[in-house]
Amino acid sequence: RLxxxxxxxxxxxxxxxxxxxxxxxxxxxxxxxxxxxxxxxGTLFLKSGVSIYLAAGAPxxxxxxxxxxxxxxxxxxxxxDARNIGIDGPGTFYGNERYFRNxxxxxxxxxxxxxxxxxxxxxVRIRDTKFIDAPxxxxxxxxxxxxxxxxISILSNVRTPNTDGVDLRLTSNVRIANSRFVTGDDAIxxxxxxxxxxxxxxxxxxxxxxIIESDDAGIKLGTGSGSTIRYCxxxxxxxxxxxxxxxxxxxxxxxxxxxxxxxxxxECKSRNKNNxxxxxxxx
Numbered sequence: 001r002l003x004x005x006x007x008x009x010x011x012x013x014x015x016x017x018x019x020x021x022x023x024x025x026x027x028x029x030x031x032x033x034x035x036x037x038x039x040x041x042g043t044l045f046l047k048s049g050v051s052i053y054l055a056a057g058a059p060x061x062x063x064x065x066x067x068x069x070x071x072x073x074x075x076x077x078x079x080x081d082a083r084n085i086g087i088d089g090p091g092t093f094y095g096n097e098r099y100f101r102n103x104x105x106x107x108x109x110x111x112x113x114x115x116x117x118x119x120x121x122x123x124v125r126i127r128d129t130k131f132i133d134a135p136x137x138x139x140x141x142x143x144x145x146x147x148x149x150x151x152i153s154i155l156s157n158v159r160t161p162n163t164d165g166v167d168l169r170l171t172s173n174v175r176i177a178n179s180r181f182v183t184g185d186d187a188i189x190x191x192x193x194x195x196x197x198x199x200x201x202x203x204x205x206x207x208x209x210x211i212i213e214s215d216d217a218g219i220k221l222g223t224g225s226g227s228t229i230r231y232c233x234x235x236x237x238x239x240x241x242x243x244x245x246x247x248x249x250x251x252x253x254x255x256x257x258x259x260x261x262x263x264x265x266x267e268c269k270s271r272n273k274n275n276x277x278x279x280x281x282x283x
Contacts, residue, residue, distance in 0.1 A: 005039060009061055014041040014068060024050050029084065034058040034091065042068025043112075046079040054091025054129055062135065064099035066110025074110075075117040082118075086125035095134040097160050105159045107136075113162060114140040122146050133157060137164040138183070147174040158184045158215040158271075165214075167191060168202060169224065176207045186247075187214040190232070191224035192254055200227035207234045213241040215270050217279070221256055222249030230257040234264065243270040245277040252283075 005016035017032070021044065024030045029049020036057035042065070046052070054060060062076045063069070070078070076095070079085055087093075093116075100111040113136040118124055121144045130153045131138050138154045141147060149166065156163035163184040168174055169191040181187040188210075190202045212218040218239035221229050239245045245266035248256060268275035 009038050009040050011040060012042070012063065012068060013039050014044065014063070017041050017044055021045070021047055021050050021052075031088075034060060041076075043070040043073060043075060044077050045073075046077055046082060046085050048082045049084050051086035051088055051125070054087075054089040054093075056090040058089075058091040059094050060091065061094045062096045062112070062115070064096050069110070069112055073117070074112045075114050076112055077116045079117075079121050079124075080119045082121045084123040085121060086127070087129050088125070088127045090128055092130040092132055094132050095156075097133045097135040097157055097163070100135040101160060105161060107161060111135050113137060116140070118142070118144050120144065124148070127151055130155065134163050135160070136162050137167055137185075139165070140167045140169070141171040141174075142169045144171040145173050147171065149174075149176045149179060151178045153180045154187075155180070155182045156184050158182065158213075160184045164189055165212075168205065169193070170200060170202060172202060173204045174206070176205075176210065178209045181210065181212045181214070183213070184215045186217045186220040187212045189217070189220045190229050191222065192227040192229050193224055193252075202229040203231045205232040207237065209236050211238045211240075214239075215243060215272075217244040217247035218242040218266075220244070220247040220249065221259070222247075222281075223251050225250045225254040225256070226252040228255050228257065229259070230255075232258070233260045233262070235260075235262040237263070238265045240265075240267040241269050242266070243268070243272045243275050244279040247276075247279040247281075249281045250283070251281060
């Protein structure tokens with residue numbers, strides 16, 4: 001149950017949607033189902049055992065009001081230390097990016113830089129949903145494990161800065177498949193970091209059967225390479241309208257090991273003067 005939520009973009013449904021998530025979590029987990037209707041909200045905190053299901057006619061809109069976002073975790077959806085969480089269904093997340101930039105495509109104060117942000121989460125499943133017009137990074141994963149992203153569409157305004165598709169920072173055991181990306185920044189980006197901590201690693205990443213368009217890099221390792229990125233496979237991928245097809249940025253040292261690219265089609269074409277199918281930056 002949505003516990004008082006009202007359809008319509010003019011309604012702030014953040015309190016009602018958060019009550020529904022909290023209620024399902026207290027009962028040991030389950031699904032918060034959004035039926036047909038238009039739902040608007042600010043920051044939502046996803047809890048262990050809870051999935052959000054969007055019906056086909058159920059767009060979930062990011063509030064255009066910066067005051068509706070948590071002062072610390074300025075994200076639309078945030079989860080920390082959660083297990084077995086997810087997003088599913090044929091509905092659509094709308095980011096309302098036009099409210100967070102000016103006409104010159106410069107970011108305005110209060111923009112949620114990471115639209116969906118997951119920290120130290122295990123067992124994340126995101127399937128079949130559309131994510132349109134993000135105001136910043138679409139999805140950021142930090143120190144997560146066991147992530148599946150399948151059958152989604154990420155469609156961002158290519159002129160809007162920092163609209164990365166999926167960023168994986170110190171995250172392992174990830175499968176991204178059967179998805180489409182149109183982004184104004186890196187579509188799929190793997191990030192390590194400085195340090196000798198053995199946990200400072202990105203590994204076991206598989207990306208397959210995807211179509212990717214990006215105004216920057218289609219597939220990128222770095223920036224942020226100080227430790228290790230290893231055991232990654234990218235196969236059966238179409239990269240088009242990109243500035244960089246495959247980009248390896250090793251600006252902080254570190255190592256990239258056992259990275260395999262197979263069956264990649266690359267068409268470089270972007271708004272930028274120079275475009276590269278392969279780009280390697282070693283500082």
